[in-house]
Amino acid sequence: MRKLHIIAGVLIMTFAGVFYLKARQLSFGTIRSPGPGFVPSALGTILFLFALIFVLKSVFKRSLVHDTGNPWEGMDWKRIPFTLAILLGYALFLDHLGYLVCTSILLGILFWGEGVWKKWVAIVGSPIIAIASYVLFKRLLGVQLPWGFLTFLG
Amino acid sequence: MDFAQNLVYGFSVAISPVNIFFCFLGALLGTLIGVLPGLGPAAAIALLLPVTFKIPATASIIMLAGILYGAMYGGSTTSILVNIPGESASVVTCFDGYQMSKKGRAGPALGIAAFGSFIAGTFSTIMIMLLAPLLVRAALKFGPPEFVGLMLLGLTMVAFLSEESLLVALMMTLIGLLLGTIGIDPVVGNQRFTFGILSLMTGIEIIPLVMGIFGISEVLMNLEQTQEFEIFKGKIKGLLPTRTDWQDSAKPIARGTVIGFFLGIIPGVGAIIPTFISYALEKRLSKHPDKFGTGVIEGVAGPESTNNSASMGGFIPLLTLGLPTTGIMAMFLGALVIHGVQPGPLLVKQHPDLFWGVIASMYIGNFMLLILNLPLIGIWVQFLRIPYWILFPSIILFCLVGSYSVNGNYVDIILLMIFGGVGYLMRKAKFPGGPLILGFILGPMIEEALRQTLILSDGEFAIFFSRPICLSLIVINLLLLLSTPIKELLLKRIMT
Numbered sequence: 121m122r123k124l125h126i127i128a129g130v131l132i133m134t135f136a137g138v139f140y141l142k143a144r145q146l147s148f149g150t151i152r153s154p155g156p157g158f159v160p161s162a163l164g165t166i167l168f169l170f171a172l173i174f175v176l177k178s179v180f181k182r183s184l185v186h187d188t189g190n191p192w193e194g195m196d197w198k199r200i201p202f203t204l205a206i207l208l209g210y211a212l213f214l215d216h217l218g219y220l221v222c223t224s225i226l227l228g229i230l231f232w233g234e235g236v237w238k239k240w241v242a243i244v245g246s247p248i249i250a251i252a253s254y255v256l257f258k259r260l261l262g263v264q265l266p267w268g269f270l271t272f273l274g
Numbered sequence: 275m276d277f278a279q280n281l282v283y284g285f286s287v288a289i290s291p292v293n294i295f296f297c298f299l300g301a302l303l304g305t306l307i308g309v310l311p312g313l314g315p316a317a318a319i320a321l322l323l324p325v326t327f328k329i330p331a332t333a334s335i336i337m338l339a340g341i342l343y344g345a346m347y348g349g350s351t352t353s354i355l356v357n358i359p360g361e362s363a364s365v366v367t368c369f370d371g372y373q374m375s376k377k378g379r380a381g382p383a384l385g386i387a388a389f390g391s392f393i394a395g396t397f398s399t400i401m402i403m404l405l406a407p408l409l410v411r412a413a414l415k416f417g418p419p420e421f422v423g424l425m426l427l428g429l430t431m432v433a434f435l436s437e438e439s440l441l442v443a444l445m446m447t448l449i450g451l452l453l454g455t456i457g458i459d460p461v462v463g464n465q466r467f468t469f470g471i472l473s474l475m476t477g478i479e480i481i482p483l484v485m486g487i488f489g490i491s492e493v494l495m496n497l498e499q500t501q502e503f504e505i506f507k508g509k510i511k512g513l514l515p516t517r518t519d520w521q522d523s524a525k526p527i528a529r530g531t532v533i534g535f536f537l538g539i540i541p542g543v544g545a546i547i548p549t550f551i552s553y554a555l556e557k558r559l560s561k562h563p564d565k566f567g568t569g570v571i572e573g574v575a576g577p578e579s580t581n582n583s584a585s586m587g588g589f590i591p592l593l594t595l596g597l598p599t600t601g602i603m604a605m606f607l608g609a610l611v612i613h614g615v616q617p618g619p620l621l622v623k624q625h626p627d628l629f630w631g632v633i634a635s636m637y638i639g640n641f642m643l644l645i646l647n648l649p650l651i652g653i654w655v656q657f658l659r660i661p662y663w664i665l666f667p668s669i670i671l672f673c674l675v676g677s678y679s680v681n682g683n684y685v686d687i688i689l690l691m692i693f694g695g696v697g698y699l700m701r702k703a704k705f706p707g708g709p710l711i712l713g714f715i716l717g718p719m720i721e722e723a724l725r726q727t728l729i730l731s732d733g734e735f736a737i738f739f740s741r742p743i744c745l746s747l748i749v750i751n752l753l754l755l756l757s758t759p760i761k762e763l764l765l766k767r768i769m770t
Contacts, residue, residue, distance in 0.1 A: 121703070128703050132445060139452050142467055152733030156459035156466055159721045160452060167448040174441055191702040195498040203497060203670075204695050207490075210674060211687035223671065230667040253671060262328055263679040 121191060122178055129175035133168055140164030199233070206230070218268025223250035280403060284634030287627045293336050296329065297635045300337035301642045304344015308364075309352055309654045310665070315345035316707075317492045319605050320484035321669065323612070324676035331613035332628045336635040338609055339589070342602060343395060343636065346545065346582045347643045350387040351654050354380055354574070363545035363581035366553045370566065370573030381512035383574050386523050388647045389515065390579035394531040395640030398586035401535055402593075402633050406622070409594040413619035416595075418726040419737050423747030425720045428597045429712060430751050431541035436706045440758045443709045446700075450713020451720070453478055460722045473685040480608040482677040482686045483714060486693025487700070487707045488601070489673050493666055494698040510655075513648050519571050526556050526576035534580035538587025541599040544708075545584040552580040586636060592617055593629060596719075601708030604715045611715075 140161055149155025206229055214222050224247040231242035257263040287293060307318040318341055326334035349364035354371035367387065374383040416424070429451075433443035456467045457477025468474040515523065530552040537548040556576040557566045566573050589606075591597040596618030598604040610617050615625055622629045647654070677690040700707055731737035739745050 124699075124703050128699070128705070132449065135449065136452070139455075139467065146464060146466060150733065151728065151735075154461075154725050154728055156462055156464040159724070160455045160466065163448055163452050163455070167445060167452065170441060170445050170448065174445065177441075192498075197498050199497050200494050200695075200698060203494060204691055207670070207674070207691040207694070208688065211684045211691065214678070214684050214687065223674075226674075227667050227671065230670065231663060253675070257675050257679070263324075263675060264682050265675070265678070266682075 121189060124191065125178040126175055129171050129178060132171040133175065136164045136167035136171055140168060202233070203230075214268070215266050216268050218270045219254055219265035220247070220250050220270065221268060223253065277403060280407070280630050281634070283626065284403070284630030285638075287332065287631030288336070288634040288638055292330070293333050293631060293635060294638070296333040296337040297340050297639045298642055300340020301344040301639045301646060302340075303337075304341035304346075305348035305643065305646055305654065306344075306657060307341065308345035308348020308350075309657050310660070314488075314492065315342050316488045316602050316605070317669075318345065319602060320481075320488040321672050321676060323481050323484065323605065323609055324679050326609050327612065327679070331610065331615050331625070332631045334609055334613065335606065335628065335632045336639075338606060339632060339636060340639045340642075342585055343391075343582055343639060344643055344646075346585050347388065347391050347647050348654065349581075350391075350574075350578050351384065351647070351651065352658065354383045354387065355655060356658065363549055363585070364578075365546070366549045366577040367574055369553070370568070370570050373567065373569030374571065374574065377569050379512075379569065379571075381510050382515045382519050382571060384510065384651055385513040385515045385648065386519060386527075386571055386575045387578040388513075388644055390523065390527045390530070390575045391582040392640050392644045393527055394534060394579035394583035395586060395643075396637060397531045398535050398538075398583045399633060399637040399640070402586065402590055402636075405590055406594050406629075406633070409590065410619045410622050413595050416619065416743070417741075418723040418730065419741055419744045420747070421723045422720060422727055423738065423744045423751070424595060424597060425716050425723070427747050427751050428541045428591075428599065429709070429716060429720075430754050432600070432712050433709050434754045434758075435541075435543055435547070436709060440755075442705055446705055446707070447709040447713040450710040450715075451717040453483070453710075454714045454717025455721065460718055461725050471685065473681060473683050477718075478689060478714075479677075479680045479686055480605075480612070480715065481680050482690040483693050484605055484608070484711060485673045485676055486690045486695075487697035487711065489669060490690060490694025491697030491701055491707075493669050494694065495701055496662065497666060510651055513651065515571070522571050523575035525559075526552070526572045527579045529555060529559075530576040530579035531583045534583035535587040538584035539590050539599070541591065541597065543584070544588075544600045544602075545581045548580045548584040549577040552576040582640075589633075589636075593621060593632070594619060596621070598712060598715065601711045604708070604712045607715050 143157040143160035143164055146157030146160070147155035148157045148161065206226060210222055210226050227246035227249055228242050231246060232239065254265060258265060288297065303318065303322070304315065307315060319338055322338065322341065326338065329337065346363060349359060350367050350371065353359045353364040353367035354375050357368050357372040359365045359368055371383045371387070374380065429447050433440060433447050436443035454477070456474055458464070458475060459466055465475060533552055533555070534545070534548045537543045537551070538545065553573060553576060556572045557563045560566065560572060562570070588599045588603045591599050592603050592606055596607070596616065598607045607617055615621070615628060673690060674687055677686040678684070680686050697707060727737060738748055
């Protein structure tokens with residue numbers, strides 16, 4: 121947990137630093153008439169200082185948060201980056217492949233990975249659910265979903 | 275309009291077919307979500323926020339409110355039957371509820387939980403109707419400086435009462451505030467931190483943020499561990515509590531209701547802390563405190579009434595001052611803003627249908643929940659059998675479509691993925707998500723009010739100290755912020 125806190129603290133310091141530097145490029149204005157950079161630079165500075173204190177406290181073993189040991193111990197954590205990568209792929213290919221194809225592939229992978237009781241259920245079920253969900257979102261909720269290369273069907 | 279007129283007007287709005295339908299839908303979905311372990315009301319409201327785009331503002335808030343108190347009702351079912359809290363405010367119910375279930379008294383436990391929640395919900399609705407107009411009258415005297423003080427107090431309270439360290443909660447609040455500055459500057463219209471990405475010009479959308487931090491992260495947490503639920507196989511008998519049960523539960527229900535409601539109004543308290551207070555209080559006042567934890571009905575009646583009234587108490591500062599007191603209330607604020615409704619003292623004048631309609635719908639919703647939860651308890655138990663391989667892809671799909679539907683842009687899905695990953699890491703590091711969301715939503719409002727104040731006062735910060743209400747808010751703020759380091763220092767001295 122301590123390691124995670126130190127890494128998190130450094131990441132927050134970086135985040136605050138980036139915001140501060142970017143805010144400096146904006147007009148700070150004056151106290152009488154604050155500009156667009158006024159609030160973000162103040163917030164960035166305070167956050168940077170807080171994160172620094174957090175890192176120092178974590179380094180010197182003064183855990184600020186109830187320490188429950190290694191949070192990944194005994195966990196199947198490899199599924200997390202895998203799932204996030206699938207979501208990223210979905211985002212990047214959605215406009216090109218369209219909702220139906222992308223969602224069928226996504227659901228197929230997720231059902232398969234989650235241990236559906238029979239694999240054919242994942243293969244056959246995914247496109248059916250994709251079509252059903254398209255109808256649900258499009259008809260009931262009026263969401264515009266992309267057709268991708270299947271535009272000629274739409 | 276007086277109390278009776280408000281009541282009649284509120285009910286006339288709430289009983290319109292559209293509002294009744296969404297009230298029922300909210301109560302139904304809330305119960306379902308409460309029953310399903312691994313999906314709390316925060317995640318559920320985050321998932322359903324995009325749905326509200328297509329619904330009128332009043333119906334949206336009625337539905338979301340139904341989800342919130344429905345989840346509070348439903349959460350007790352899994353706590354009592356399988357010893358797994360359906361949502362975090364039902365943790366305490368496990369202590370005695372499950373023990374009652376093991377003794378074959380699941381029926382009275384479920385019954386008293388439902389009746390207690392109904393009584394608490396009814397009391398809270400009446401109290402909201404009585405207190406809200408008084409607060410509105412006071413809040414109408416607020417100017418930009420008071421709003422800065424009030425919103426800052428809200429942020430501080432949420433951070434102060436956060437389960438983990440104050441420093442961590444403040445960092446989360448600041449991250450939320452910084453994320454809220456992305457997009458067009460509210461006063462002069464300059465672009466800020468958009469990094470050339472067109473979609474960021476209007477700022478980060480609330481939907482991918484809350485869906486990521488609460489929805490996706492919750493799914494990811496569940497994904498890395500195999501959950502085995504013990505399915506309740508016994509028969510549930512005697513849902514109607516006996517006379518003895520009522521005698522034992524009457525006072526705990528009354529105390530829990532009052533405690534929950536008033537604590538729920540305080541920013542940052544939420545629904546979890548009051549349930550623990552209620553349980554501790556009942557144990558202290560009991561003639562047989564040693565029996566707590568072995569299956570006494572008071573241990574269910576008190577906390578279950580408390581969590582319902584606490585979750586409803588949070589509506590008072592939101593509807594009257596525009597101040598969300600928890601992460602969930604921040605999402606309600608987001609839903610109102612999406613519909614172009616600005617919560618605050620003017621809400622009751624500008625949107626009386628929404629204000630009174632939502633309050634009246636809570637009473638109707640609580641009645642619906644009583645019917646949904648008692649006769650249909652057998653059906654809810656069956657939902658515990660839904661395998662996670664069905665639930666997980668469905669939630670993911672809902673999040674994806676929900677995020678995409680905001681702007682019809684894949685960038686929002688990428689943001690969803692990023693915030694989902696960040697939310698997962700935050701949960702691992704035990705960093706609270708509520709202050710971040712609150713900071714994100716209140717950030718632009720605070721900035722606007724702060725800059726307006728400084729323009730009004732010609733750059734004089736003294737304006738914050740020359741107005742009594744503002745000054746008191748700032749003093750409370752400082753006291754809260756300084757109390758933790760002072761307490762630490764004192765403890766250190768005592769130790770040495």
